Amino acid sequence: MVASNILLYFFLLISADLTYKNVAQAPEYCGKKNGYALDDKNCFWHTEFTSKRYILYDVNPPEGFNLRRDVYLRTSIFVRNLSEKSKKRYQWHLVLPPWGNLYHWRSTDIGPQKQIPWSTFFDLESLKKYVPVIEMHEFIKEYSQNSKTSAIDRVYILQNDEKMFETGNFDDKNQLVNCTPDALRKYQASSSGNYGAKFWGYSNVTANEVKCLVYHGTMSGLEENLYPDIYSSVMFDHMEIPLHDSYGTKEFWAARRSMRYNSALYEIANDFSQKYLKSNDSRDKTELPMDWTKEKSKRNALGGPYLCVHLRRRDFLIGRAGSVPTIKNAASQLSIKMEELNLQSIFIATDAENNEYNELKSLLNMYAVTRYTPSDSVKKLYKDGGVAIIDQIICSKARYFIGTHESTFTFRIQEDREIMGFPSKMTFNELCGIEKCKSRSSWKILW
Numbered sequence: 001m002v003a004s005n006i007l008l009y010f011f012l013l014i015s016a017d018l019t020y021k022n023v024a025q026a027p028e029y030c031g032k033k034n035g036y037a038l039d040d041k042n043c044f045w046h047t048e049f050t051s052k053r054y055i056l057y058d059v060n061p062p063e064g065f066n067l068r069r070d071v072y073l074r075t076s077i078f079v080r081n082l083s084e085k086s087k088k089r090y091q092w093h094l095v096l097p098p099w100g101n102l103y104h105w106r107s108t109d110i111g112p113q114k115q116i117p118w119s120t121f122f123d124l125e126s127l128k129k130y131v132p133v134i135e136m137h138e139f140i141k142e143y144s145q146n147s148k149t150s151a152i153d154r155v156y157i158l159q160n161d162e163k164m165f166e167t168g169n170f171d172d173k174n175q176l177v178n179c180t181p182d183a184l185r186k187y188q189a190s191s192s193g194n195y196g197a198k199f200w201g202y203s204n205v206t207a208n209e210v211k212c213l214v215y216h217g218t219m220s221g222l223e224e225n226l227y228p229d230i231y232s233s234v235m236f237d238h239m240e241i242p243l244h245d246s247y248g249t250k251e252f253w254a255a256r257r258s259m260r261y262n263s264a265l266y267e268i269a270n271d272f273s274q275k276y277l278k279s280n281d282s283r284d285k286t287e288l289p290m291d292w293t294k295e296k297s298k299r300n301a302l303g304g305p306y307l308c309v310h311l312r313r314r315d316f317l318i319g320r321a322g323s324v325p326t327i328k329n330a331a332s333q334l335s336i337k338m339e340e341l342n343l344q345s346i347f348i349a350t351d352a353e354n355n356e357y358n359e360l361k362s363l364l365n366m367y368a369v370t371r372y373t374p375s376d377s378v379k380k381l382y383k384d385g386g387v388a389i390i391d392q393i394i395c396s397k398a399r400y401f402i403g404t405h406e407s408t409f410t411f412r413i414q415e416d417r418e419i420m421g422f423p424s425k426m427t428f429n430e431l432c433g434i435e436k437c438k439s440r441s442s443w444k445i446l447w
């Protein structure tokens with residue numbers, strides 16, 4: 001075995017693509033003990049010749065875009081911590097799960113909305129200043145090493161502790177359990193014994209092992225499941241389950257500040273608000289340095305001369321009927337605010353049906369009411385996800401923002417306004433629902 005390993009080592013060394021960096025100094029033996037032949041090529045290559053380690057993750061399918069952004073934050077803080085702790089022994093990389101098939105992405109005239117890379121929505125260079133991230137398509141290329149598939153070493157399907165409420169034991173939990181057929185459905189084993197075929201719809205991504213893990217606790221507790229001497233790639237499904245270690249801390253806000261959008265989306269939003277909302281970054285004091293690490297604490301943002309409302313409808317009308325207003329009631333709340341602020345212009349970000357939007361617009365006909373409607377080419381390029389971000393950017397630069405109770409779409413706008421330095425009272429406002437106004441959260445930025 002050892003002899004064949006050494007031969008294999010020389011073979012790989014000679015044939016190695018020299019652009020592949022981080023080659024380890026000397027081969028020892030492959031540490032894998034879970035049913036791998038010691039000269040397994042993947043094992044040998046991944047764990048012995050490179051210090052690169054990869055964390056992949058996915059989120060419960062029904063979750064929306066803006067909650068997924070929060071799961072990214074938790075995960076990015078976790079991976080950055082791993083890098084710092086491992087002191088260069090391993091180079092941890094966070095693989096960005098492609099975007100696709102979200103419930104709210106309803107447009108059918110722009111082709112399938114799946115396997116969308118993060119660069120469509122976010123600025124990868126900004127993300128990389130916080131933690132090393134790579135897109136899924138880059139991972140596949142890099143990790144397959146000329147073979148036809150990329151096999152993730154181990155996948156954990158995280159599961160809630162269903163018994164927690166019965167037993168009243170709320171201690172942290174990190175326990176392997178047998179997978180039920182239901183949990184495994186997404187990971188059907190193929191004839192070759194590998195799991196796969198359903199990772200974001202990529203037929204060339206598989207997994208060597210799939211484990212079910214009952215988990216209760218914060219992100220940092222996942223570390224004990226990584227075994228970086230054995231595995232070079234570990235994926236966690238249902239990554240929405242582990243909680244923030246440090247919600248609202250400086251660390252949280254640094255990660256959040258690194259989530260700049262694709263610069264093309266800022267340009268589209270700025271063109272629109274210059275044209276229709278008399279907005280101008282330098283006059284409105286909403287400019288930020290190009291590099292988020294150079295940002296400084298401030299509270300003097302003024303914002304363009306318009307009010308933005310995020311009026312969340314659709315599923316909120318059913319699931320949270322009490323905390324959203326009727327259109328008539330929304331109009332009256334908005335008019336009162338407009339008087340108070342002495343503004344003429346309202347920007348409406350909404351997922352409402354056209355008839356509701358038109359009703360609102362006619363009830364507010366004493367003001368200039370606008371919304372953003374994308375051109376065909378913007379929709380084709382940036383999809384429903386990009387159009388929603390354009391709405392968020394425009395709202396983030398309004399003089400006054402008023403959102404919808406418990407909407408993560410609203411929360412992300414509030415965070416962007418905190419980063420830009422608005423006085424908090426111009427940001428943390430919500431429409432009152434049919435029931436009385438609920439108390440609202442205001443998570444202020446820390447520097």
Ligand SMILES: Nc1nc2c(ncn2[C@@H]2O[C@H](COP(=O)(O)OP(=O)(O)O)[C@@H](O)[C@H]2O)c(=O)[nH]1
Nearest residue numbers: 064065066104349350351387388391407408409
């Ligand atoms: N363009 C646009 N889309 C919206 C708006 N409000 C909601 N949506 C869409 O509906 C989704 C709402 O889901 P999510 O992001 O989970 O936010 P939440 O459900 O409000 O917490 C967004 O991601 C958008 O796709 C809006 O004001 N403008």
Ligand SMILES: *[C@@H]1O[C@H](CO)[C@@H](O)[C@H](O)[C@H]1NC(C)=O
Nearest residue numbers: 074077078081219220245246
């Ligand atoms: C990151 O490290 C800090 C400092 O050690 C710790 O307080 C925090 O809980 C860690 N967070 C995560 C997500 O690992």
Ligand SMILES: *[C@@H]1O[C@H](CO)[C@@H](O)[C@H](O)[C@H]1NC(C)=O
Nearest residue numbers: 140141144148201202203204
């Ligand atoms: C993996 O599959 C995708 C399409 O599903 C394809 O675009 C990509 O080139 C494939 N990559 C490799 C390394 O085979």
Ligand SMILES: *[C@@H]1O[C@H](CO)[C@@H](O)[C@H](O)[C@H]1NC(C)=O
Nearest residue numbers: 274278279280281282283284
């Ligand atoms: C924005 O405002 C600044 C300062 O008032 C001014 O110098 C600049 O020309 C304005 N830009 C546009 C595009 O109107």
Ligand SMILES: [Mg+2]
Nearest residue numbers: 063064067408
């Ligand atoms: Mg949602």
